[in-house]
Structure formats: C-alpha cells, structure tokens
Amino acid sequence: MEPLEMTGKTVEEAVEKALRQLDAGLEDVEVVVVDKGRSGVFGLGAEDARVRVTLKLEAPDVFDTAKETIEGLLGAMGVAAAVVLPEISQRAAMPAAPPLLPPPSPEGEGEMPEAEPIFLTFDIEGEDAGLLIGRGGETLSSLQFLVNFIVSRKTGEKVMINIDVEGYRERHAERLRSQAMHLADRAVQTGRIFAMDPMPARDRRLVHMALAGDTRVRTESVGEGEDRKITIIPKREGRPPPPPRGPREYLGQQPRDQQPRDPDERHRSSRDQRTGVPFQSGTRFPQA
Amino acid sequence: MKELIEYIARSIADDPAAVVVTETQEEDRVVIRLEVAPDDKGKVIGRQGRVVQAMRTLLRVAAVKKGVRVNLEIP
Numbered sequence A: 001m002e003p004l005e006m007t008g009k010t011v012e013e014a015v016e017k018a019l020r021q022l023d024a025g026l027e028d029v030e031v032v033v034v035d036k037g038r039s040g041v042f043g044l045g046a047e048d049a050r051v052r053v054t055l056k057l058e059a060p061d062v063f064d065t066a067k068e069t070i071e072g073l074l075g076a077m078g079v080a081a082a083v084v085l086p087e088i089s090q091r092a093a094m095p096a097a098p099p100l101l102p103p104p105s106p107e108g109e110g111e112m113p114e115a116e117p118i119f120l121t122f123d124i125e126g127e128d129a130g131l132l133i134g135r136g137g138e139t140l141s142s143l144q145f146l147v148n149f150i151v152s153r154k155t156g157e158k159v160m161i162n163i164d165v166e167g168y169r170e171r172h173a174e175r176l177r178s179q180a181m182h183l184a185d186r187a188v189q190t191g192r193i194f195a196m197d198p199m200p201a202r203d204r205r206l207v208h209m210a211l212a213g214d215t216r217v218r219t220e221s222v223g224e225g226e227d228r229k230i231t232i233i234p235k236r237e238g239r240p241p242p243p244p245r246g247p248r249e250y251l252g253q254q255p256r257d258q259q260p261r262d263p264d265e266r267h268r269s270s271r272d273q274r275t276g277v278p279f280q281s282g283t284r285f286p287q288a
Numbered sequence B: 001m002k003e004l005i006e007y008i009a010r011s012i013a014d015d016p017a018a019v020v021v022t023e024t025q026e027e028d029r030v031v032i033r034l035e036v037a038p039d040d041k042g043k044v045i046g047r048q049g050r051v052v053q054a055m056r057t058l059l060r061v062a063a064v065k066k067g068v069r070v071n072l073e074i075p
Helices: A011-022 A060-077 A129-133 A135-155 A168-190 A201-212 A248-258 B002-012 B038-045 B047-066
Strands: A004-008 A029-035 A049-055 A082-087 A118-125 A159-165 A193-195 A217-222 A229-234 B020-026 B029-035 B070-073
Touching: A004 A011, A011 A029, A011 A049, A060 A082, A060 A118, A060 A135, A060 A159, A060 B002, A060 B047, A118 A129, A129 A135, A129 A159, A129 B047, A135 A159, A135 A168, A135 B002, A135 B047, A159 A168, A168 A193, A168 A201, A168 A217, A168 A229, A201 A217, A201 A229, B002 B020, B002 B029, B002 B038, B002 B047, B038 B047, B047 B070
Parallel strands: A118 A159, B029 B070
Antiparallel strands: A004 A049, A029 A049, A082 A118, A193 A229, A217 A229, B020 B029
16 A cells, blocks of 8 residues: 655644545554644745555454454365464555456456455465465465455455465466566567466466566467466567578477476466467467 | 365355255265355356355365365255
C-alpha cells in the first residue's frame, strides 16, 4: 500500500483530509508526520503541515481465519507439517502491475479499482513438505486455491493469500525468471519468437514481470485456459529479419539446449517459431 | 479423509448442516461421497470444477498418508 501524503494547515487537518480520502478511521492507519508546519504570523511564513498516512492492511480477522484454515486443512490431511513464520506481507513488496487474482477474475484485466485485496503470506514446514508441494507444485496450488476460496467466503474480504512450502515458490520463481531471461536472449540472438510451456496465471505474471524491463523483447500470452502460454517476441527495430534460407536444421536443433535440468519441472523443451509467421496456439514444429 | 472433505465442504457451503460425507470401502479403494444442499452443489464443484479438483488433489495427499486409494464422488 502506497502511503498517502497529505498537507493541511495543521497536522490534525492533514490527517483528517487523508482519512476522508482513504475512507478510513484513525485506527485503520499509521501516521507519520513529515512536517509539523508553521502557522506563521498573520499568514506570513506559514508552512503547511505534511503527513504520510498508510492503511494498515492486516485485518486480524482475515489473518486468523487464514491461519486456522491452513491448519485445519493440514490437520485433516493428516500430514506432518505446520505453519511457520506467518508474516504480513507488504503491498509495497508487490510489483507495481495489477495483480492477477487467483479465483475471481481469470486474467485480472480491467475491473481492478475496487477494494485492494489483503495480501498475506504463510510458510509451511515439516516432514511432509514434498508431499504438500506435489508434482510441479500442483498440491500447493490446490491448497492455496482452497485457502483463498474459503477465507474470502468466510470473511467477505478480497484476499490474496500466498502459501509457500519451505521456500519452494521462491526457488520456482527463480527458475522461471532465469529461464525467461535465457529465452529472451535467444529470441534476440535469433530474431525468432519463443514460446514457453503453458503455465498458470501467476507464473505467467512472473515471466511478464521478469521481462518487463527488457527493452529488446516483449511478452504476450496466447492460447486459452490450461494451454495459455507466454511468447517472447523480439522487437523488430534495427534488426534485419533472419535470412529465409536454410533454417530447417537450425530450427530443429535450436530448442535442444533449452531442456530444463530440473526433473520436477515439467517443462519440455520450448519450441521456437520463425518471425513473420503469425503465432498460433498449438502450432508444432518438427523436433530434431 | 472423510474429515478433510467435510472440513472443506462445510467451509464453503451456505448450508453447512446439510453437508453429508460418507466413506465406504469398495474393493481396492475407498469411496468418499459428498452430498450437499442443492444450492451448494455448484459451490463445492466450483467454476470449471476447480474446487472439486483441488479437493481431489488434497484428498490424494491424505490417501497417500494412509496408504490407500481414494475416489471422491459428488452424486
């Protein structure tokens, strides 16, 4: 949550204005006085008071419900694992792009400006960590999905609860980022479009974010539902299109070194595509 | 395993009292049957079956812990 800066003749007035704008009570916010201001003499030398007001995001009720729900599910599953280090995540830690919410909107396009969701992060540790992650993180995704679903139903709040098991998500995110950057390099070198394997919205978002600062390429999602995947497209300017001759063998060999090394990553090799050919979901190219 | 499905279904249903979960042994597997009020059926299945799919995934973990095979049915 970005702090709101507000000025007023006095600190009190500035805080009041901020509260009105945020539609919040004093108990919902943290106030930092940046400048107390001065009243001056007959308006001469007067300086406005300046305050910084931040909405507290942690509704204890949501937090408790989330923790209880996770513990309830773990208990009912009979796994040896427990919630540790529950920490309230800061909105500031999130990238600036509009978040893709897990259950409600499929792509989070448009309809954002209502209530800010409440972000919470929980970590789970224990003997059964591997079981809880599941193949390709499938079990963890299901757990997270259900916890979000249940907590938002119980509290009526918009929540975005992140669950991690022994740092799996961060490692997974790191792998995705480095794969994305590697493919971006390949795309630039070859002038071709690279398609990544289909992945869920949160992973696609990670890739979009990872390459958002790379001016040499742009990313685009294509395909529907389970098949939706990211294509990494080199920007054309200043680059001659690749020569049309003799690309066959090259094309076949290309994705070889994209093979993921990690066996729990289900990514097969990424298929590339000639520039200039309109991309179509499901288009396959012969493998070497 | 029954408790897991009960827990989830009761958390989701508008009418938790109407949630009935039964567990029966059938040959090589356990069959869990989830019944809810008619108005709650859509909720426990979820859009594109996402809720029931997530329930099945978690149920599989519970089954692994018990060393059995399990099926979830919503009649």
